[in-house]
Amino acid sequence: METLPYDAQQLRHLAGEIITNVRELAHAGWTPATSSNFSRRLDDHHAAITVSGRDKGRLTEADIMVVDFDGNPVGNDKRPSAETLLHTQLYRRFPEIGCVLHTHSRTQTVASRLYAPAGHIRFEGYELQKAFQGNTTHEGAMDVPVFPNTQDMPELAGWVEAALDAQPMWGYLIDGHGLYAWGRDMAEARRHLEAFEFLLGCELELRTLKQ
Numbered sequence: 001m002e003t004l005p006y007d008a009q010q011l012r013h014l015a016g017e018i019i020t021n022v023r024e025l026a027h028a029g030w031t032p033a034t035s036s037n038f039s040r041r042l043d044d045h046h047a048a049i050t051v052s053g054r055d056k057g058r059l060t061e062a063d064i065m066v067v068d069f070d071g072n073p074v075g076n077d078k079r080p081s082a083e084t085l086l087h088t089q090l091y092r093r094f095p096e097i098g099c100v101l102h103t104h105s106r107t108q109t110v111a112s113r114l115y116a117p118a119g120h121i122r123f124e125g126y127e128l129q130k131a132f133q134g135n136t137t138h139e140g141a142m143d144v145p146v147f148p149n150t151q152d153m154p155e156l157a158g159w160v161e162a163a164l165d166a167q168p169m170w171g172y173l174i175d176g177h178g179l180y181a182w183g184r185d186m187a188e189a190r191r192h193l194e195a196f197e198f199l200l201g202c203e204l205e206l207r208t209l210k211q
């Protein structure tokens, strides 16, 4: 029998966790038309990630595959998410990161369009800023980068890398595309994702009300 370079039992556990959580995100309408992708760190060299193009609301174990941190399939010949590099760059750079979530909600997409010219969106004075790991107060500003969209993943990953050099962050937007958020485990990454969604929604609503 082939010996796999990762723990197959752990993969099954993480795949189950991805399937359950992503089904909930899909039912919230955050993964329209097969968009979005999701991953968990397996170990120091491998991640479990969604196969490209699958309906994220109906994932099964067959829709989760293993890649190395260069984005190459390991132990399978499936096609990993088109945006695999945006996941693996985080696992490679931050050993503490265990989960990366990418969604395409309407709120995220509209906000990305509105704030792309500024290059960031600022959250200031929200109690929910404390949902982000390390934040202990609503005081102070939190800038979430908004990158241009491109199909050139190494280019996009380069912009993300530069932003990570400049400031601690738990997520970013891509113009006309969606949101990336991450955390040490699934629960933390989801908390961050939900906090981003809520705060972006508040900013959009305030903009409308103020007009």
Ligand SMILES: CSC[C@@H](O)[C@@H](O)C(=O)COP(=O)(O)O
Pocket (backbone or CB within 6 Å): 033, 034, 035, 036, 037, 050, 051, 052, 053, 054, 080, 081, 082, 083, 102
């Ligand atoms: C279906 S359009 C969205 C895709 O182009 C992409 O942005 C996305 O989020 C999903 O791509 P995938 O390759 O399935 O991981």
Ligand SMILES: [Zn+2]
Pocket (backbone or CB within 6 Å): 035, 036, 037, 083, 102, 104, 177, 178
């Ligand atoms: Zn996407």
